[in-house]
Amino acid sequence: NAGVTQTPKFQVLKTGQSMTLQCAQDMNHEYMSWYRQDPGMGLRLIHYSVGAGITDQGEVPNGYNVSRSTTEDFPLRLLSAAPSQTSVYFCASSYSTGEQFFGPGTRLTVL
Amino acid sequence: DAKTTQPPSMDCAEGRAANLPCNHSTISGNEYVYWYRQIHSQGPQYIIHGLKNNETNEMASLIITEDRKSSTLILPHATLRDTAVYYCIVRVLMNYGGSQGNLIFGKGTKLSVKP
Numbered sequence: 001n002a003g004v005t006q007t008p009k010f011q012v013l014k015t016g017q018s019m020t021l022q023c024a025q026d027m028n029h030e031y032m033s034w035y036r037q038d039p040g041m042g043l044r045l046i047h048y049s050v051g052a053g054i055t056d057q058g059e060v061p062n063g064y065n066v067s068r069s070t071t072e073d074f075p076l077r078l079l080s081a082a083p084s085q086t087s088v089y090f091c092a093s094s095y096s097t098g099e100q101f102f103g104p105g106t107r108l109t110v111l
Numbered sequence: 112d113a114k115t116t117q118p119p120s121m122d123c124a125e126g127r128a129a130n131l132p133c134n135h136s137t138i139s140g141n142e143y144v145y146w147y148r149q150i151h152s153q154g155p156q157y158i159i160h161g162l163k164n165n166e167t168n169e170m171a172s173l174i175i176t177e178d179r180k181s182s183t184l185i186l187p188h189a190t191l192r193d194t195a196v197y198y199c200i201v202r203v204l205m206n207y208g209g210s211q212g213n214l215i216f217g218k219g220t221k222l223s224v225k226p
């Protein structure tokens with residue numbers, strides 16, 4: 001199993017650009033989520049999904065969209081990037097009753 | 112807001128036991144105590160979780176007080192590779208239907224293992 005994979009590893013955007021951060025898992029997990037981590041801070045939940053076709057907002061959802069058309073994939077879309085979205089983004093997945101597995105992260109800089 | 116309180120930093124000598132405390136005085140009866148760690152900018156890694164009994168796995172031991180208001184994560188023989196930020200999180204086990212099962216991270220404890 002590849003576990004949780006994220007692409008790209010690094011990305012630089014200009015203010016106002018849009019992009020999609022990709023997340024995929026091959027463990028058939030129902031639950032997937034996106035977090036962001038700013039320097040010196042813990043992780044903050046952006047959006048999560050408890051299964052294909054079901055998504056919901058976390059603590060800091062503004063400026064981000066998600067969709068869950070398949071069990072495996074949970075992309076995160078930045079609609080119009082802002083410098084405040086400069087962060088490290090982590091995707092995670094789990095069974096509903098189990099430990100969460102995290103991806104390696106995407107480091108995003110918005111200029 | 113995170114429901115747990117942890118010291119911001121701790122040091123431990125290599126080869127000694129590292130005991131990381133966590134207070135969760137408002138924990139509910141259906142909430143579990145989870146521990147994760149994050150090694151320098153990598154994704155967080157699950158360590159262990161428990162409800163009320165002490166738990167042990169190949170990585171660590173978790174001691175939960177009888178009133179469940181606090182717990183201690185024990186790394187029995189800390190190595191330099193255990194240097195990381197350790198997060199104590201309380202959550203319900205089930206995710207379906209709501210946000211109760213989400214992991215809410217605080218700032219954790221930065222453990223430095225020194226030679």
